[in-house]
Amino acid sequence: MNGQYGDPETIDLIGVGFGPANLALAIALEEQGRLRDLGSAGGRVRFVEQQAQFGWHRGMLLDGARMQIAFLKDLVTMRNPRSRYSFLTYLQERGRLVDFINCKNFFPSRVEFHDYLEWAAARFTDVVEYGSEVVRIEPVTAGDGIDQLDVVVRRVDGSGLRRHRARNVVFAAGLQPWVPAGVALSDRVWHSSELLHRLGDIKPDEIRTVLVVGAGQSAAEVTGHLHRVCPNAQVHSVFSRFGYSVADDSPFANRIFDPDAVDVHFQAEPQVRDMLRRYHDGTNYSVVDLDLITELFERSYQEKVAHDQRLHFHNVSRVTSCEQTPMGVDVTVHNLALGCASTFTCDIVVFATGYRPVDPRDLLEPVLEHCRLDEEGGVDIGRNYRVRTKPQLRCGIYVQGAAERSHGLSSVLLSNVAVRAGEIAQALTESLRHPDESLATAPR
Ligand SMILES: Cc1cc2nc3c(=O)[nH]c(=O)nc-3n(C[C@H](O)[C@H](O)[C@H](O)COP(=O)(O)OP(=O)(O)OC[C@H]3O[C@@H](n4cnc5c(N)ncnc54)[C@H](O)[C@@H]3O)c2cc1C
Structure with missing residues (x-):
């Protein structure tokens, strides 16, 4: 790949x-024998990752936090149970297969699953450019249309911009932290995604007051963690x-994450999709595992018994202001039921207020005029995850x-990554083999 502007x-x-x-x-392509020769002569595959090394939500690898999917929903098993990249193969290589079975738990710790992901990622270092952030994707116009895209990349070490050129781009930029409008993150006001990185810079014993905003899984985990490590x-x-x-993880509701559910959702009219989303967002959004809820309640109760309360829950309440001063962070909490407000001066405030998927339109802006958009103005994505584009x-x-x-x-979870990756790998190889056909027959 060419290193500078010019003709990559x-x-x-x-x-x-x-x-x-x-x-x-990457695994699905390798298992199809396509990773190092995708289709055209000399064709190659490359991934660009802004982190300096592989990492999956490292700031939230909290002690005791467990996965919210069964280990069988790993990178491969739902697509290819015989894969050498399965969680079971990882366990065997690490010498823990028998012990894991004896634990009788389908849900590994997040720390262990991260280790599994790192183990798998380590086999692909030759196709990944770490420490590089994609800043935009531009069309390369030649003749009567656009057959290539330029992916402009900024090295995070400050060594400048580079341009890579490809026939296909797979956008998988994940989630970005979200905080309410007006909140300014700082060395004392954090988003939950940075928790462990930030905690490394402070002395937990010296912390007197912390405040956590949010009612989802991350908020409950952060509350429990800070209560434990800041004595x-x-x-x-x-x-x-x-x-x-x-969190509803009962078997019938859980089927909303099955590979087949993607077809049901995709074929449904927009109002049916919205209805399904409303019925079942309790499987994922603003919900907490029952074990953790019970544990936090029990901890709070035992403190009441001991007349030594450190854990406080302000329900039906909202943070209405959060201002950093030389003394700490002044936070006003408004009780929505009683209509009254309380003020706290905190050492640390953590907004565990969730994430939003990175919007592909941000990077694709120079290409958007050639893409079809859906009824809400987002890129229109076909069943095989390919963006529908105008003919040129x-x-x-x-x-x-x-x-x-x-x-x-x-879409934003791990449940279907194995099957989805297989579908995209298949679409990619077919489109490179028969470019015109794949455009003409692209599923709705
Ligand atoms: C704390 C936490 C726990 C979770 N636990 C679960 C769980 O147990 N089960 C589950 O199903 N889901 C879980 N999720 C949901 C989560 O979305 C998925 O686990 C998973 O991260 C999705 O993988 P991904 O590759 O799509 O996104 P990500 O894991 O977010 O990966 C995207 C990658 O793209 C990189 N990137 C972004 N923009 C650029 C750019 N411009 N240039 C270069 N690189 C870029 C990022 O650095 C990142 O490494 C959890 C989420 C969080 C925050």
């Missing part, structure tokens, strides 16, 4: 981001619900992750 070599595929989604794609701190948890709501744009743009509206609730 054209390769078959560039993947934007190398989280679990594009890692699963002298008053820990305040603020949320507008009456109490934490339980003939190269492939695929989206993993930011497709919840069209492909359902599993």
